[in-house]
Amino acid sequence: MSRVLLVNLASLPMDGNQPIFPIGVRCIQDALDRAGHVTRLVDFVEEPNSLVDLEWLYHEWDVIGFTIRNIDPIDITCSTHVDEYIAFAERIRMELGRRGLDPVLVGGGPGFSLFGNTLVGKLGLDVGVIGPGEQVMLDIAADPKPFKGRGDVLQGRRHCGFLTDTLRHPSSLMAAYSNAYQAMIGVETRRKTCYQTCAYCPYAHIDGDNTGDLKPIDVLAEEIRGIHDQGFRRIFFTDGIFNSELRYAKDVVELVRELALDGLTWSAYFTPKPFDDHFGELLQGSGVEAVVVSPDSLDDSVMRNLGKSFTTRHVSRFLDRSRKNDLPIKVNVVFGGPGETRESVRNSAGFINANLEDDELVMHVGYRVLPETALARHLGMETDRLLYPTFYPFDLNVFSWVIQDLDSRFVSPELMMNLMAGRASARKMARVEDATRTIAPPPGMTYLALASKGGDNDCCSQ
Known part of the structure; x- marks a missing residue:
């Protein structure tokens, strides 16, 4: 002991x-x-x-x-x-x-x-x-x-207890977090390496070689009941992609519906495929507070560069099925990815303007490069040089293009402030000079990195 x-x-x-x-x-x-x-x-x-x-x-x-x-x-x-x-x-x-x-x-x-x-x-x-x-x-x-x-x-x-042990948390810890405004708690339903190949995502490296344990529904039910009993009303299913295995995802949604716990809502990260009509019908009335998808771009060429397994056609189909079932939608878009150009920004903005409601867009600019990802391999930068924020090279004009191309209904004061803060931060960050890098940034684009407080991150120069 x-x-x-x-x-x-x-x-x-x-x-x-x-x-x-x-x-x-x-x-x-x-x-x-x-x-x-x-x-x-x-x-x-x-x-x-x-x-x-x-x-x-x-x-x-x-x-x-x-x-x-x-x-x-x-x-x-x-x-x-x-x-x-x-x-x-x-x-x-x-x-x-x-x-x-x-x-x-x-x-x-x-x-x-x-x-x-x-x-x-x-x-x-x-x-x-x-x-x-x-x-x-x-x-x-x-x-x-x-x-x-x-x-x-x-x-x-692999830990076999994941399949047998109901996770119950100490009351004092639960109380500390459930008292926070709109407190949410994570619930793990499966352990499986994500099949997606998104260029920026390190989940496959973090998860390791995990062939896929699905938590038994009865164990999951006890865990959710315990969370509800301790005062949480919002849960987030922490799977990399909730509906990557559609049959099991349907089982989880059916469980939530059957439990019918007072005031309980939930959300998760979804993918536009697989996402059939039956799944959309199950989600309706299940307490899902947001069906969150991350195409990250809505230009097919940039989506391919990002390693997405779907296209804007699948996003459109997902939106149609979600709207048919009155599902709340959140669509994550990150401008500044591999191959982002003036035209691709215009294409993404055009799709957003034509297909999304005001409150359905979640937008960011810039991809943080993380180890063991396709972006990191493309740049050829050593892992320890990525410890402090380093962003994939993009044209800083992206900030202005987004404001020009999005409908005014999306350009809220909050979004404007975030874009202005992002642009100011990007201009303060160092331009990377690194001899180990295997490619040069395209014309008009630059690498951005943050030097440590101690100044020992020598891949950066002011």
Whole structure:
């Protein structure tokens, strides 16, 4: 039996950070508890004073695990969370050293998984975990000593408990997050590597070689009931693509309808195909608050460059089926992708103007390049040079083109402010000069990157 402390770094108060319920680290804690280990989860939303008072650190912990969900804010800004993580980890290591404590330090979580080898060193950890962490953390807790000082990362493995164990969360943690405005909690229904090949998406790398566990409907039902009993009324199914396996997606929707829990709403990420008429009918009246799809562009050529498995024809069909069933729709579009031109912006804007309602568009500019993605391979930049925000090269005139081409009903004051802030941030960011890059940006386009506070990100130059 080991004593394991888990620290949710995603709950640190940081600019641009919006903490969400720590479903991933709770899965790990649940697995450790079931195996008989003694655990504690430190979450700074639940315990704000713990950020100052480090009393929780001063015990004979055998293992301390740190979880990182996001590396930087989603928006294109001159901002990152990396430096806060590094500073906090250094503070923890100093306190441990001062008291003569020497537990095994482990890193994990989605954000950590993207930069595992780099972050193990920068955070001063003994070992890291990429992908699902339950089974590896069980291995570490069973015998911590061999993991001390390894300095490498381990690939997460399948955890059989996902199929049998109902995940129930502590009341105090639930209360801390359910009291937030419009609080939402994640629910994991499956573990399967996404079949999509989107050029910017690292999910396949994070998930690892996962052939596909589908949570039994009875286990899922108990989990949803428990969440509702504890005060949450909004859930998000965390699957990369909710309807990637349409039959199972239909089973989940039928379950939600049968449970008929008072006030419960839900949402998820969908794909325009497969999406048949029966699925649209099931969704109607199920409490779905948003059917979210991400074509990312609405120009077929850019969609191909992004690796999409569908075209604007499929998006149109999805919109028709959704409207027939009065489904609430959200369409994510990100301008500035591979091959984006004046014409492609005009094409996307034209599709939006002709097919979307005012409140159905969610828009961003710029693709953050992440390791183990097609965009990263195309640029040929080393993983550690992507730790601080680096965006795929795009013409900065995109900001102006979007405003010119979208109908005025989409150009709200909020959107204008976001575009202006994005353009200002982009102009402040460094132009990348990197000899390891295998291609040059097309004329009129530039690479953008954010130098670290310490100035040690030498792929950037002002």
